[in-house]
Amino acid sequence: MSETSASFRKAIPESEESISLSQILSALSFAMELTDGAMHGHSLRTCLLGMRIAAEADFTMEHRNSLYYALLLKDIGNEEMLGLRCDRGASIVSKLGMGSLAADAVNNLEEHWDGSGHPYGLCGGEIPRLARLGAIAQHLDMFSIGRSPQVAIETLQEWSGSWFDPELVEIALALHRRDALWPSCNAMDSLASTRAAVLALDPHRRHRLDDDQIDRICEGFAEIVDAKSHFTFRHSIGVAELAHGIAEYLRLPAHRVRLVRRAALLHDLGKLSISNKILDKKTRLTDSEWKIVRQHPGLTRQILEQIAPFREIAIVAGEHHEKLDGSGYPNQLMACDLSIESRVIAVADVYGALSEDRPYRAGLSFGEILPILNGLAGHKLDQDCIQALLAYLTDHRPMDINPEISTRGRLIRFCA
Ligand SMILES: [Fe+2]
Numbered sequence: 001m002s003e004t005s006a007s008f009r010k011a012i013p014e015s016e017e018s019i020s021l022s023q024i025l026s027a028l029s030f031a032m033e034l035t036d037g038a039m040h041g042h043s044l045r046t047c048l049l050g051m052r053i054a055a056e057a058d059f060t061m062e063h064r065n066s067l068y069y070a071l072l073l074k075d076i077g078n079e080e081m082l083g084l085r086c087d088r089g090a091s092i093v094s095k096l097g098m099g100s101l102a103a104d105a106v107n108n109l110e111e112h113w114d115g116s117g118h119p120y121g122l123c124g125g126e127i128p129r130l131a132r133l134g135a136i137a138q139h140l141d142m143f144s145i146g147r148s149p150q151v152a153i154e155t156l157q158e159w160s161g162s163w164f165d166p167e168l169v170e171i172a173l174a175l176h177r178r179d180a181l182w183p184s185c186n187a188m189d190s191l192a193s194t195r196a197a198v199l200a201l202d203p204h205r206r207h208r209l210d211d212d213q214i215d216r217i218c219e220g221f222a223e224i225v226d227a228k229s230h231f232t233f234r235h236s237i238g239v240a241e242l243a244h245g246i247a248e249y250l251r252l253p254a255h256r257v258r259l260v261r262r263a264a265l266l267h268d269l270g271k272l273s274i275s276n277k278i279l280d281k282k283t284r285l286t287d288s289e290w291k292i293v294r295q296h297p298g299l300t301r302q303i304l305e306q307i308a309p310f311r312e313i314a315i316v317a318g319e320h321h322e323k324l325d326g327s328g329y330p331n332q333l334m335a336c337d338l339s340i341e342s343r344v345i346a347v348a349d350v351y352g353a354l355s356e357d358r359p360y361r362a363g364l365s366f367g368e369i370l371p372i373l374n375g376l377a378g379h380k381l382d383q384d385c386i387q388a389l390l391a392y393l394t395d396h397r398p399m400d401i402n403p404e405i406s407t408r409g410r411l412i413r414f415c416a
């Protein structure tokens, strides 16, 4: 069986590995491509194509840096609503501290040279140059993977001056003629080789992110997951808040509390692969739909494992639906397999989910959740974690709590 959170803690001494922005973003861009109808590896290949054209044109270093992050993150958000996608992508790009140039590029990717694009109908030089280049790069990949590189080049030529900036088209064509445009961007190239080529181009690959920057990125991605369905619009952020509270009340060391919060923020990343037809369904799920839902913790782990310093976060987040008695999923792990960090997130997730509205029921009150937690304590969910949660809620959210059962002594007896 693969490694569990408990065995990981015993086997591997903690190490301070450095982590670069592109390492995180390239793994997380893969997560975004798990959504309906997306093309695997599209952001990575678009980034590579765009950076090659930018290197050939006279783009400044600052512009190239911004282009790199803008293209990795360009598809953040809702695939169906173009305007919404550009807007939200841009706001998240700037929230992640990637600067206004990158945000502007994402915001204007769907503009056309002749003014026929969206969302503003900008024309020629009014469109930021980074966005004009990004539009060419994303077109090249979409047509090359969907049809062939030859068709991608022919359509690029055909739409030069209508959709695309003619000067940048010429540069792309020159690269194509020299066989310098497509390496690691072909349909038969592995995603791993494309990813390696993208990471090698990272302008900041030697720049180590600090803890606050990593936290901000995790929060940005929690927002993306939460935005997928209006029923979960604050789920990951809320679970992270509760998990952080539980971990502090259990007096875990500060670096373990941080790990718990990051794993909680990212725990449902794998849900990006589940169709909204299933997530928002008001009636009972069929067996095959339920099977799809049960894959999401494994996918979360698979995505996060691509970021080497996130190995433990990947394992802990991937265990959020496991139960102490082996009745959870996806691996039916037992109590001895589950670390305290993983148990904290399982408790926070159950409380968060019960308190939120779902397509088939309204959110439950504290008084309704308490007996449910009580019934799960000890055999499914960790009792100490539940007690820590109740103590945390008593101190921090007294308004949520029915006054009759709000004394801490009573709460603890409830789950004993
Ligand atoms: Fe989940």
Ligand SMILES: [Fe+2]
Residues within 6 Å of the ligand: 235, 239, 267, 268, 349
């Ligand atoms: Fe969850």
